[in-house]
Amino acid sequence: MAPYDVVIIGGGPAGYNAAIRAGQLGLKVACVEKRTTLGGTCLNVGCMPSKALLHASELFAAANTEFATLGIEVTPKLNLPQMMKQKAESVGALTKGIEFLFKKNKADWINGVGKLAGPGKVEVTSEDGAVTVLEAKNIVIATGSEPAGLPGVAVDQVRIVDSTGALTLPEVPKHLVVIGAGIIGLELGSVWRRLGAQVTVVEYLDRITPGMDAEMAKTFQRVLTKQGIAFKLGSKVTGAKASKTSVTLTYEPVAGGAAETLEADYVLLAIGRKPYTEGLGLESVGIETDKRGFIPTDHFKTSAPGVWATGDVILGPMLAHKAEEDAVACIELIAGKYAHVDYNLVPSVVYTAPEVAWVGQTEEQLKAAGRAYKVGKFPFSANSRAKINHETDGFVKVLADAATDEVLGVHMIGPQVGEMIGEYCVAMAFRAASEDIARTCHPHPTRSEALRQAAMGVEGWTMQA
Amino acid sequence: MADIMTPALGESVTEATVAKWSKKAGDAVRKDEILVELETDKVSLEVAAPADGVLSEISAEEGATVEPGALLGRITDGAVAGAAKSSSPKVAAPSSTPVPVPAGELQPEPTPGKAPPTSAPIPDTSAPKAEPVLAPSAQRIASENNLEPAAIAGTGKDGRVTKGDALAALEARAKTPAPAAAPAAPRAVHEREERVKMTRLRQTIARRLKEAQNAAAMLTTFNEVDMTAVMALRNQYKDVFEKKHGVKLGFMSFFVKAVVHALKQVPEVNAEIDGTDIIFKNHYDISVAVGTEKGLVTPVVRDADAMSLAGVEKEIGALGKKARDGQLALEDLQGGTFTISNGGVYGSLMSTPILNAPQSGILGMHKIQERPMVVGGQIVIRPMMYLALSYDHRVVDGQGAVTFLVHVKDALEDPQRLLLDV
Numbered sequence: 001m002a003p004y005d006v007v008i009i010g011g012g013p014a015g016y017n018a019a020i021r022a023g024q025l026g027l028k029v030a031c032v033e034k035r036t037t038l039g040g041t042c043l044n045v046g047c048m049p050s051k052a053l054l055h056a057s058e059l060f061a062a063a064n065t066e067f068a069t070l071g072i073e074v075t076p077k078l079n080l081p082q083m084m085k086q087k088a089e090s091v092g093a094l095t096k097g098i099e100f101l102f103k104k105n106k107a108d109w110i111n112g113v114g115k116l117a118g119p120g121k122v123e124v125t126s127e128d129g130a131v132t133v134l135e136a137k138n139i140v141i142a143t144g145s146e147p148a149g150l151p152g153v154a155v156d157q158v159r160i161v162d163s164t165g166a167l168t169l170p171e172v173p174k175h176l177v178v179i180g181a182g183i184i185g186l187e188l189g190s191v192w193r194r195l196g197a198q199v200t201v202v203e204y205l206d207r208i209t210p211g212m213d214a215e216m217a218k219t220f221q222r223v224l225t226k227q228g229i230a231f232k233l234g235s236k237v238t239g240a241k242a243s244k245t246s247v248t249l250t251y252e253p254v255a256g257g258a259a260e261t262l263e264a265d266y267v268l269l270a271i272g273r274k275p276y277t278e279g280l281g282l283e284s285v286g287i288e289t290d291k292r293g294f295i296p297t298d299h300f301k302t303s304a305p306g307v308w309a310t311g312d313v314i315l316g317p318m319l320a321h322k323a324e325e326d327a328v329a330c331i332e333l334i335a336g337k338y339a340h341v342d343y344n345l346v347p348s349v350v351y352t353a354p355e356v357a358w359v360g361q362t363e364e365q366l367k368a369a370g371r372a373y374k375v376g377k378f379p380f381s382a383n384s385r386a387k388i389n390h391e392t393d394g395f396v397k398v399l400a401d402a403a404t405d406e407v408l409g410v411h412m413i414g415p416q417v418g419e420m421i422g423e424y425c426v427a428m429a430f431r432a433a434s435e436d437i438a439r440t441c442h443p444h445p446t447r448s449e450a451l452r453q454a455a456m457g458v459e460g461w462t463m464q465a
Numbered sequence: 466m467a468d469i470m471t472p473a474l475g476e477s478v479t480e481a482t483v484a485k486w487s488k489k490a491g492d493a494v495r496k497d498e499i500l501v502e503l504e505t506d507k508v509s510l511e512v513a514a515p516a517d518g519v520l521s522e523i524s525a526e527e528g529a530t531v532e533p534g535a536l537l538g539r540i541t542d543g544a545v546a547g548a549a550k551s552s553s554p555k556v557a558a559p560s561s562t563p564v565p566v567p568a569g570e571l572q573p574e575p576t577p578g579k580a581p582p583t584s585a586p587i588p589d590t591s592a593p594k595a596e597p598v599l600a601p602s603a604q605r606i607a608s609e610n611n612l613e614p615a616a617i618a619g620t621g622k623d624g625r626v627t628k629g630d631a632l633a634a635l636e637a638r639a640k641t642p643a644p645a646a647a648p649a650a651p652r653a654v655h656e657r658e659e660r661v662k663m664t665r666l667r668q669t670i671a672r673r674l675k676e677a678q679n680a681a682a683m684l685t686t687f688n689e690v691d692m693t694a695v696m697a698l699r700n701q702y703k704d705v706f707e708k709k710h711g712v713k714l715g716f717m718s719f720f721v722k723a724v725v726h727a728l729k730q731v732p733e734v735n736a737e738i739d740g741t742d743i744i745f746k747n748h749y750d751i752s753v754a755v756g757t758e759k760g761l762v763t764p765v766v767r768d769a770d771a772m773s774l775a776g777v778e779k780e781i782g783a784l785g786k787k788a789r790d791g792q793l794a795l796e797d798l799q800g801g802t803f804t805i806s807n808g809g810v811y812g813s814l815m816s817t818p819i820l821n822a823p824q825s826g827i828l829g830m831h832k833i834q835e836r837p838m839v840v841g842g843q844i845v846i847r848p849m850m851y852l853a854l855s856y857d858h859r860v861v862d863g864q865g866a867v868t869f870l871v872h873v874k875d876a877l878e879d880p881q882r883l884l885l886d887v
Contacts, residue, residue: 403629432628436601
């Protein structure tokens with residue numbers, strides 16, 4: 001068989017987007033994926049199923065608390081199996097969609113475990129144990145990441161679960177303890193909180209959501225606390241002991257002090273993710289990972305000729321949309337085109353209610369860099385649409401260079417702000433000034449007006465607050 | 466890759482001088498960005514980039530003379546650092562099409578004495594060209610501060626001008642002493658004032674006049690001429706002259722002939738500076754200021770030395786008619802070696818005309834006025850005219866300038882000298 005132009009190992013956001021782009025560019029491409037469905041963690045056990053549960057649980061919570069205010073009287077009853085079923089159906093439809101896109105773009109999907117087997121060779125072991133070797137001019141590693149473990153906390157996916165297990169709990173926990181106040185932990189904690197669980201989040205650091213602008217994180221924590229999520233910050237988990245029906249979690253203050261215990265019926269370990277390169281045969285081409293397991297790259301090129309890497313296995317934010325950017329750029333470079341990914345412009349979104357979204361630099365980063373900046377803010381409580389919808393928690397913050405007015409960072413907490421951050425991503429890609437946003441008409445009444453009003457605030461002419 | 470070609474310069478214009486490159490080799494350029502300014506005698510025009518990319522080569526350096534169609538430079542496809550081994554072309558305009566910017570900008574003679582012409586018979590044919598893309602904020606800054614958008618270097622995506630770029634351009638302007646010191650912000654227009662934007666032509670005139678003043682060591686010497694003899698001669702022969710030649714015998718022909726006569730005696734006045742050289746011209750092409758509705762223009766009476774008085778009068782008449790009818794061609798305005806300006810027709814008694822660069826001399830004629838003069842110990846009434854010669858002291862010494870004016874005076878006071886060539 002003629003060698004492939006590109007063989008991709010991994011069918012997640014990095015892998016499948018790479019395959020599609022390669023197909024579009026007329027490259028002969030195959031994508032090796034060990035799951036029986038495409039889409040990787042994101043589609044199968046990550047972004048997508050979690051969003052299905054976030055959406056459903058948000059409506060359930062609204063039916064319980066908000067509807068009566070609006071004049072709708074109902075007594076909602078949870079049907080968890082149905083909720084899980086609709087989630088599975090949505091996920092199934094999405095993974096089928098990728099299969100369709102593969103066919104459309106003439107990308108071969110090869111089901112099996114892929115492994116590097118020396119330069120230009122990818123060995124695929126299928127489920128029945130059959131081994132085939134694919135010849136490839138270029139190999140793209142897109143094997144993604146897996147949940148990081150914690151000593152003393154053994155994930156059994158029954159009582160002690162990771163993000164994958166937390167998406168398929170058979171019942172609503174009475175008390176769910178989440179280890180790690182990162183995005184994944186808070187999203188899944190929110191899901192079960194809304195469905196009725198008592199939720200306690202234990203975090204090693206003295207703040208939630210590291211990487212998020214500190215002011216936003218503080219506001220976010222206050223909002224979540226109001227929703228009934230308890231936080232134990234600055235706490236180091238030392239062990240979790242599962243019985244048949246419960247888990248005993250021990251933790252101690254990071255600052256020193258006596259150990260304490262928490263009783264829970266479920267524990268979710270969500271302290272982050274780590275690159276997944278196990279059994280990948282990196283040694284066969286002489287690639288060594290860094291201390292944290294990432295594959296070092298230079299514009300997606302690894303140290304081995306003809307071997308490229310994208311997505312969560314390389315440095316940068318571990319996000320599906322970043323992986324997608326990597327993938328497109330990597331394939332375009334393979335095809336001899338120009339490509340560049342600006343990681344500073346990779347947005348982040350927390351899909352809780354309210355949502356948190358941001359792009360660019362935080363105030364802490366700007367201060368550390370010694371960059372003079374100006375701040376414009378606008379609260380959703382002054383936004384007409386948010387007010388009408390009783391969704392007034394949160395605000396928009398725009399950070400701009402003190403001299404050039406170039407937008408350097410945008411941070412939002414508020415209703416569905418994840419859908420609005422893209423505007424600022426485009427603006428920042430064009431190196432817009434806050435004034436450019438301030439002088440751009442936004443529709444009324446929409447929440448997007450808050451973006452404009454905050455931009456006006458940078459130069460002190462916010463008009464509606 | 467795209468070639469930057471010298472555009473058509475206008476009928477009968479065969480060459481242009483590369484005046485100024487606004488980009489260096491290696492600079493990123495965007496399509497339609499002004500790269501280089503060309504100058505002909507009468508027209509300066511701007512050549513824009515035919516494509517996005519990098520100015521890889523400048524073939525015609527500043528000062529070089531180029532012909533239409535000649536290569537000025539080359540643009541190669543923009544490769545951004547740190548990209549692929551072979552960045553494939555994402556390009557852009559078919560190459561080697563001549564740059565379509567006939568931004569004809571007429572450069573009229575700076576007319577002495579009187580305010581320079583506001584317009585000229587040759588239409589300003591600035592072709593519509595793509596404006597640079599400015600962010601809304603940059604647009605505001607440029608508009609409020611009269612920044613030329615094309616002059617702001619854009620650092621945004623695809624060369625777009627960001628607010629920071631506009632602010633930087635503003636700051637740069639504040640730092641450099643602007644040649645035409647534009648106010649940082651337009652001052653408020655009061656009730657009984659009116660603000661009118663200068664035409665490009667007008668701006669060019671302003672700039673060129675100032676350049677002439679800046680470049681030359683310019684000063685003016687004066688004399689006066691007794692017009693009795695010329696007036697007598699004219700009165701005596703005007704009817705016969707007109708009958709025979711079909712043109713009136715005016716004063717201009719005498720002045721042209723007197724000037725040519727004087728130029729032959731003092732050749733440095735008929736010269737120009739070129740770098741460290743002086744070019745002496747052995748032809749006598751006299752630019753003559755002609756009033757038109759739109760202002761003054763200075764068409765050229767060529768080879769005036771070989772013409773009769775009637776020939777000069779006919780030529781001036783023809784040029785004047787063309788000027789008033791707006792029919793002057795570019796070539797009618799080009800190549801003068803010396804200028805005569807007559808502010809006297811408007812009543813000026815004395816003036817200090819500004820040189821018509823690169824010429825080295827300009828004669829100012831003035832109003833003829835009867836004044837008491839002392840002739841042979843007697844006070845007599847004589848029709849007198851003050852003469853002014855502005856000259857470039859770099860080329861012409863004081864002695865030469867004074868001598869020149871004395872020759873003009875002598876020839877006019879005793880026109881037979883012209884006949885005898887003494």
